[in-house]
Amino acid sequence: MTARNVNILVIALLMLFCCSALAVENFPPPDFESGYTLPDTEVPEAKNMQHEYIALGVLFVALSISAYLSLKNRNRKLIFSLMIFSMLYFGFFRKGCICPIGSIGNVALSAFSSDYAIPLIALAFFLLPLIFTVFFGRVFCSAVCPLGAIQDLVLLKPISVPSWLENSLRILAYLYLGLAVLFAATGASFIICRYDPFIAIFRLGGNLNIVILGVCLLLIGIFIGRPYCRFLCPYSVILRQFSRISRKKVSITPDDCIKCKLCEDACPFGAIDKPTQPWPGGSYIKDKKLLAMLIVLTPVIIFISGWLLSSASPPLSRSHPTVSLAQRIYLEENKTFTDSTDASDAFRATGKTINTLYSEASAVKEQFTLGGWFVGTFVGFVIAAKLIGSTIRWRRTEYLANPASCLACGRCFKYCPKEQVRLKKKSSGNIDDK
Amino acid sequence: MTNEKQNKLSPWHQTAVAITLISAIVACIIVIAISISYVKTTIVQPEREEQLVRLKQIIIDQPNNQQVLDFLRELDLEFRKQRTARIEFAKKGNLLLIISLIAFALSFKWASAFKQQLPNPCKESNDLAEQIINASWSRRAILAGVILLASIAIYNLTQPDIDFDKASVLAKAENENKPPIPAFPTFEEFNDNWPAFRGPQGNGVSKHANIPTGFNAETKEGMLWQTNVPLPGFNSPIVWGEKVFLSGATETQRQIFCFDVNSGELLWTGDLSSLPGATEPPDVMEDTGFAASSMTTDGINVYAIFASGHIGAFSLDGKKVWARYLGIPDSTYGYASSLTMYQNLVIVQYDQGETDDELSKMIAINGQTGKTAWETKRSVANSWPSPIVVKTESSFQLITAADPWVISYDPATGKQLWQIDCLGTDSAPSPIYANGLAFVIMPYSELIALDTNGQGDVTETAIKWAADEGIPDICSPVSNDSEVFTLTTGGTLSCFNFSDGKKLWEKEFDGEFNASPSIAADNLFLFSIKGDMIVVKASPKFEEVRRSKINDKVYASPAFMDGKIFIRSVENLYCIGAAN
Structure with missing residues (x-):
């Protein structure tokens, strides 16, 4: 085992202790002994909606920048920077709420209950990433989603998951989506929000079980890229379908694929489809x-x-x-x-x-x-x-980013020799951004 | 020199590695520190928590154990300080931990960027075989997953589940088979007894015509029995059937007593001393004491409230049914309003604080369960009158007097019916209702006759008349539907015409009076503090009927039953009546 691997393992094990660090103590109210009666509970004033509109504006701008960086600029470093910003703003600053993933519950409840009117902000948060996905692919997942960002950050030693396993585990996300809609529609609870694995980390405290869940997912995420996004996220189920029909998609190469195989193992999320062989x-x-x-x-x-x-x-x-x-x-x-x-x-x-x-x-x-x-x-x-x-053979003649699975993270760009040529030409001033 | 070697020598690479190591070490230290803190909280602290719980139990059992109380307070304060500090520490620690972990991940990625290896394009692979194997394994994995999920679902199917439809039917059947909750007494049954302060409607009038007018304490002539009351109290006796009930209290004890009507024997004692609640006794005046509020009964249970804010119910045979703590009322002289009943609801007039404090409220408690049936806040200051439930021409009304409002409520729901701004500070005499009018007293100032048919604020329209001479400060008025009588603490008995409030006569007696006058068999019964019972005709002309005396101090209003008067002194209970 190399020193780097030991280092990762030590940190990974230490992160387990974070469970105790992030769990918040329950604190009973004092017993009053002198006839003092607890004051009536006061309902706090309504949240200032200005912050919500600002967040919506930031979401729009972030999605636009993400689309530009993924499709036009093709710059992984800038995508990563935007991702870090999104994690800090939507995650730590906004405490992970409201997020498009959790808004599924609001939408489902409003669709099935006449007693509930969905807040416009929640609806906008739900729809905006979907609209961007229809036009530009999963640019929300690439650099705007704080849940994806924190997982991407901890991806230090990626290993590939066999495609058969990936394909099977993805059913969990569909099941989760179905149950989330069922629970919200019946008024039971918003389980996506309740079991958001990273919310306790963003809020620096919370339910111990959720903390453990989040830390475990991050530990897995050190080796397996974005496990929550790929195998559990109910919003990704919807985004996958929208991304299939998106007008513009992320491509590995800026030009024609020369099937050099250099990008074959570039994607830690298993989103690169290889060319297929004729079927015996x-x-x-x-x-x-x-x-x-x-x-x-x-x-x-x-x-x-x-x-x-x-x-x-x-x-x-x-x-x-x-x-x-x-x-x-x-x-x-x-x-x-x-x-x-x-x-x-x-x-x-x-x-x-x-x-x-x-x-x-x-x-x-x-x-x-x-x-x-x-x-x-x-x-x-x-x-x-x-x-x-699994029984149908799709014909592919070149390496392609799977339109549904591709998270538009931009990791694969640099593996393509044609991209290197483009970058050289660009730096020498011969071409503009594609 | 290879690229990798060059990178290793690069100062940027060395910087990245250094940041990685430092952030990893910092993260480790923070995690260890927070974990130690957490372990201390969850493993060490619970023992102390248990100690705290044990001490709390001890203090409930021994409310006067000052040593334990002081220690408990110190421990609680220390415990809370430590916890607050630990939570603050954990919050800051968590933030630092997250920052250090982010720094670690970023620097690690940065360092890794210097050591990236080129992909191997020459790697041989059999793509076709891989595709076929993947497809096959994919199907197997999906099937395995489906079987796993199906097994979980089938396991769930075998687990017992509650059929709520069936349970609903069973519960309904069980309810039908359950012995019915005893029905609360009718209005007539109420009137046959003396179930609250000043009788069934709180107006001090007895329906019985055979009430004795005198006795001889020396010879015991006309005195059926005399018995000692174990604890002091200024509350009046209440009577239901063959039982007389009283309450008594000191700073530390709260009890209710049940006596036999015929023999005066103490049948049982109900204790409400060791209830959770305030450990400090309420601040009361000597003239008020800790048990000034009279009890009430619905013939199923008896109910008592004390100055400490403790209220409880006992069955007529002495079994405790429920007890509650309403919090010490903020009352200048000590809480003294008596309880009254409406059907199965125990009505509590819980006036406290000042008008603007919004502390005062009317509470109706279900007599069987002890749960609050309704609660209505009211903008009045701490006051001492007792509420009355009366049957008006159209409905039952719960009439209350306080500073400054006389307010009527629907006793079933607590909904306010009407209100009149006519009273002032230190309101103590209770309202009465007679022949369609309510009468209230503003101490030393006015006797006011009120119409009870209004709605909302009827201050301008509901006052029929007001008299301003011979107005008491403590004793409540009484009326025989033709005249209204008042008795001042100083001993001035006044008679007013019912219809216009004109004063008909006035008579001064020696001594002080705290017990409210009562009417029985066309006679007015007055009890002085020194123990004089003065009987005068309740008529437009003054006529004294008889005087008797017990050598005891009497503050409480008497109770009247068939041929009997029950007089409570500070230490004794007397029964006046003719022997069979």
Whole structure:
């Protein structure tokens, strides 16, 4: 093991201790002994919207610069600098909120609940990166997303993930997206925000479990580039689809590919597609049969997936406060618990009947069952599509940045000899930026 | 010299390596420091926390143990100081840690840039075989993942789940089978008893016609029994059926007592002394004491409140049902408002502080559960009258008097019905309701007759008349629907015409009076502090009926039941009546 690797390992292990460093202590209020009554809780004044508009403006400018740097200027160093700025501003300064990833919850809730009106800022944060992606590819991921930035920063010793594993693990992001929409739509919680792995780091404190999750992802991220973005991020699922149809895409070479293979291992995110070889006859027929079988099985896969997710609705629905309270009350009523919680005491103080609570909980569970079918169907469709995709051979004659997976980080530019030629010409003043 | 060697010698590379090492060392030191701090907090500190909890328990059991109390306070303060410092330390440490880690990552990347190796374009690879293997493994991995997720889902399916529809049906059936909560008494049952301060409607009028007019303390003629009350208190007795209830308290003890109506035997004592709450006793005047508020009952439970802000309920056979701490009321002379009932709600007039303090409120507590049924804030200063629940022509009203507002509420919901700005500071006499009018007293100043049919602020329209002679400061008025009577502390008994407030007569008695006058069987009953019971005709002309005397100090208003009067002195309870 080289000294550098030892160094990385030591730091990686030490980062584990950060869990304790970032976890915030719970601090009970003092007991007053002289008849002093706690003052009424005061609701803080509404947040100054100016800061939100400034943040929206910064997001727009950052996305524009990112698009320019990725597509026109093709400068990795500047992209990296912008990324560091985004991490500091959107992450540490803005405390990671509001972010386009978390805004999925707001959008889902507003779509399914008539009681909730989405704040315009949240909607703008959700839409702006999508609009940029339609025109310029994933320029939000490249240098604007603070979650991506912090992972990119810790990527010190990248190793490649086999494409079959990458392809399979990506299903998790689709599942996460489906569940996030389900939880938000039923009013259970915004799980993307609640389980944002890096929020505790940006806020220099928070829930210990989330701190551990974030630190673990960063430890993995030392070796595997942006694990959250690639395998978990629900927003990336949407961005991937938009990026496929984007008008302009990042290209490895500024010119025609000469298939020199120099860029083959340049991408730590496995986003470079190699040229394909002609398919041997025997394997072609075998895969055609497999393809036919998978197409026939697609409805079955979708149904099974839908059934499984809908069947999992009881444990999922327990995250909803109404179901959770009803369950607690039920267990207290049945003497499983002999004590009570603040929530059960508060419920009993409302004078609401237990039957009403049970009816409400039952209605929420039904929503989860129905929603489970939709999410399961969606995930089943993705699984079927991936299985079918594995039997189809796309013809490629050159090295290409995968339009869906490419994070537009600009790492691959310098590996292309044609890019080197362009840069030399540029420095000698013969050409302008492409 | 190769590029790599050149880079190694480059001062920039050396700088990058140095920054990497330094930031790594700094990060290590910070992490170790914060971790030690965290371990101290989570492993060492909990033991001290447990010590704190133990001390708190001790202080609840021994509220007067000053030594423990002082130690507890010192420990708590020290504990909090340390924690605050540690949190501050952790916050700063976290920031430094993040900065050092960012510096480490950036310098590491910078250093690595000097050692980048060129890619190897000659690497041989079988792309076709790799593609086929990848596709195959991809399918296997997806299937493996699906099987894993399916297993989790199936495992969940086997876990027991609560069927809330079924539970709802069962709960409904169980509720139907449950023994019903005893119904609260009817208005008539209330009137048959003496369930609150000054009777069922708080007006000091008894429905019984066979109330004795005198007794002889020397010969015990007309005295059924006399019994000692274990703790002092100025509250009046209440009676339900065959039981008389009183409360008593000192700085450290709070108790309620149940006596047998027929024998005076102490049947049980309910103790509310060791409840959590303030450890310091409330600041009260000697004339108020710690148990000035009279109890109330709904025939299911009895309810008592003390100057310390503790309120509790006991069943009629002495079992504690619930107890609460409302916080020490900010009252100049000590809290003295009595409780009253509306159906199953215990009504508390919790006036405190000054008008602008917004501390005063009316609280209705569910008698069965002890939970707050409603709570309404009111802009009044600390006052001492007791609330009354009366049946007006159209509805039940909860009428309260305080400085400066007389306010009426819907007793079921706490919604304010009307209010009149007519009272002043040190308001103590309670309001009464008679024949469609409410009567309130501004101490030393005015007896005011009020219409009770308004809505909102009716200060300009609701005052029917006001009288300004012979106005008391403590005793509440009483009325027989034809006349209104007042009694001053100095012993002036005044009679006013009900319809226009014209003074009909006035009589001065020797002695001081704190007990409010009462009416029973067309007679007015007056009790002086020295123990004189003076009975006069409740009529437009003064006529004294009889005088009796007990050798005891009487501050409390009496209770009247069928053929009996219950008189509470500071130390004793007397029952006046004819032997069967």
